[in-house]
Amino acid sequence: MISKTKIAATAVTLALLSGPALADGELNIYNWGNYTSPELIKKFEEEFKVKVTVTDYDSNDTALAKIKAGGHGFDIVVPSGNYIPIFIQEGLLLETKPNEMPNFKNVDPQWVDVDFDKGRNYTVPWQWGTTGLTVNRKVYQGDINSWSILFDTPAELKGKVNVVPEMNDVIGAGLVYLGFSPLCNGNKEELKQVRDLLLKAKPDWISMDYGNVEKYAKEDLMAGLNWNGASLRARLQNDKIEYGYPKEGVPVWMDNVAVLADAKNVDNAKAFQNFIMDPANAAMISDFAQYANGITGSAQFMKDPAFGKAPEIVLPEGQKTYILPACPPEVTEIYTAIWTELTK
Structure with missing residues (x-):
């Protein structure tokens, strides 16, 4: 469990990066169905005093159409890499500069300078x-x-x-x-x-x-x-x-967490991006959905030590x-x- 001191330090760092203080205690995530760890969400809610709502979709096209239509109320979306440039070109994503966040140092080097988001100015790895x-x-x-x-x-x-x-x-x-x-x-x-x-x-x-x-x-x-x-x-x-x-x-493929340009809870969304780049938290993501996560050091926190050797992986x-x-x-x-x- 992360200490209160570290939580406070992270909150201060994020505030410096993003400007205003944390928003009104809410975060609305739009993600693929049956893909978000309830344990991860509970931990984030408790540490940041934020109420998280997760809404599901079944394809990149469904997500893109919903976001383009507007009026959705989501703060975060999790598109695959080949859709990230489309979201960016359409002006749908906020440039949150994850590469300047404290936990960015944990991103596996092979997933840092990706073609779909060079240097990671918009996105952080979710799973691949x-x-x-x-x-x-x-x-x-x-x-x-x-x-x-x-x-x-x-x-x-x-x-x-x-x-x-x-x-x-x-x-x-x-x-x-x-x-x-x-x-x-x-x-x-x-x-x-x-x-x-x-x-x-x-x-x-x-x-x-x-x-x-x-x-x-x-x-x-x-x-x-x-x-x-x-x-x-x-x-x-x-x-x-x-x-x-x-x-x-x-x-x-790789799915990636991005903050939407019209997000109402920007600072909470940025906090979530930084949160999931912590190896212990990334391990929760993989424990639930059984995909690799792109964060170095997460393997030691996985519940199943055989995960990395599975034939599907x-x-x-x-x-x-x-x-x-x-x-x-x-x-x-x-x-x-x-x-x-x-x-x-």
Whole structure:
């Protein structure tokens, strides 16, 4: 537990960085569903005497649309790296200078000078991971390391496949499966092939749901495109579950905590950014959602010492990976048209 002296020192430092004193005891966080540690929130509330409200979303596009519409009342949002430049360009984020906060020294060097926020002027790491395949081995014993699980679904899995509703992950998987670049590919002919691939595959899927941990654990779902931490959480409840790394390539992503330009509780939001860069607090984030967090020194505070060696966390040697960038509007327009047709 952080001492009262350290709390006071942190509050003073943040006040110097941000100007006014802490706001009216509230903080409104807009984050992915089932992704925020209640233990972390309770600790922040008690230390800073702030009432925190967490509201869920299921995709980057949902979050972006809600924030752009205004009138949302949120202070913090947690977009993936490829959406951060969009939020910045749209004027939706406040430049809070996390790189000047006391706990910034704990950020893993590989996550400091990131392409989506050079030097970290807007964001701090939340969690990072991969997008691959969750498969129940009781039903399917074949190769799970290929996107063919989705796009040429084996007979044993037809009607039992779920796809998380994240546009860039799904379209990217289709592109690499067909041998095309997933990096903001604007080639209309290649994207037409991806569109046809997705529409042909969809009848073999049962759902496109975000909240799937319990459904995999209870075997309502048997396979699907999923994030590694969600797959790990399901495996901890059902040992028949395995995470596959498609040989065609998997995306590596990072979700990041940013303060909104129209936040009402700016100082509390900045305090939260600094708070989660403390290794003990970052460990709480990973303990709950089962993703790596990007903060050095957090491993020693993790409840499960085996977490860092889990197959869902450790990339296989030689695994093909890619990092999705923010796409230009003309590419996003084509992706969105494909996505709209797929999800209608």
